[in-house]
Amino acid sequence: MCSSHATVRGLLHDLPEDEIFVLVDAEASPEHLSRATVEAVDLQLVVAEPYFKSLETARRYSKLGKELGIPNVVIVANKVKNPEDEKAIAEFCETHDMELFAVIPFDESLAQAERAGVAPLDFDPDAQVVRSVKDISQRMKERVARVG
Amino acid sequence: MKVAVSGKGGSGKTTISGTLARLVGRSGMQVLAIDADTNPNLALTLGMGTDAFDHLVPLPHGLMEHRRVDGETRLSLSRPLEEVTAEFASAGPDNVRLMMVGQVRGAGTG
Numbered sequence: 001m002c003s004s005h006a007t008v009r010g011l012l013h014d015l016p017e018d019e020i021f022v023l024v025d026a027e028a029s030p031e032h033l034s035r036a037t038v039e040a041v042d043l044q045l046v047v048a049e050p051y052f053k054s055l056e057t058a059r060r061y062s063k064l065g066k067e068l069g070i071p072n073v074v075i076v077a078n079k080v081k082n083p084e085d086e087k088a089i090a091e092f093c094e095t096h097d098m099e100l101f102a103v104i105p106f107d108e109s110l111a112q113a114e115r116a117g118v119a120p121l122d123f124d125p126d127a128q129v130v131r132s133v134k135d136i137s138q139r140m141k142e143r144v145a146r147v148g
Numbered sequence: 149m150k151v152a153v154s155g156k157g158g159s160g161k162t163t164i165s166g167t168l169a170r171l172v173g174r175s176g177m178q179v180l181a182i183d184a185d186t187n188p189n190l191a192l193t194l195g196m197g198t199d200a201f202d203h204l205v206p207l208p209h210g211l212m213e214h215r216r217v218d219g220e221t222r223l224s225l226s227r228p229l230e231e232v233t234a235e236f237a238s239a240g241p242d243n244v245r246l247m248m249v250g251q252v253r254g255a256g257t258g
Contacts, residue, residue, distance in 0.1 A: 006212070011212070013217070026153060079159075110163065
């Protein structure tokens with residue numbers, strides 16, 4: 001286990017900043033932060049669902065990411081079903097000094113894509129979740145350039 | 149740019165990771181997606197199919213060696229990055245290459 005984290009950590013340091021876009025799908029366990037596995041990234045997207053345990057996890061992961069020195073740590077709210085959900089997340093983020101960067105609505109087509117065994121983007125390129133992630137892809141470069 | 153996607157299990161981070169990687173790749177940039185989850189599912193979300201998934205080989209720890217970089221000793225690739233990605237990153241759709249890093253090789257192997 002230790003060598004796995006050290007390998008990812010070293011690789012991320014070795015990879016170039018500019019020529020390519022590097023995306024790491026981290027494991028659910030907080031070890032990717034406590035072992036400094038992802039310390040070399042420019043941006044940490046912390047995905048949170050609108051319920052307390054998920055938000056608490058996001059709060060811990062954000063804190064660890066900031067302690068690690070990641071320059072941009074932001075929250076992506078996911079599976080948001082209604083304005084109450086969105087409000088609850090926005091309030092939690094404000095209380096705990098977390099930046100709510102994007103809100104992705106709950107998308108029924110994901111379950112259909114899952115059943116069909118295809119990527120969400122291939123199942124329906126115009127799906128709500130795809131449009132939301134496209135918005136993130138367009139704004140994240142500007143967000144990283146801003147730093148902080 | 150290097151981006152990490154983290155969150156509680158089931159939060160949708162792999163769905164967001166895979167879709168984000170492909171949309172950035174579709175815009176013309178070369179993308180290296182790294183599945184660092186010990187229960188890896190990124191390949192499927194990228195749309196690479198179960199056949200590709202069965203042939204993915206995790207980056208061997210033996211390719212890394214301890215080096216002193218910027219005043220600290222850490223693991224670093226012992227071979228040029230281009231060689232390593234050519235051998236261990238699999239081509240997916242939309243300019244995305246996928247590399248598996250940190251997975252176990254089998255039950256009881258560590």
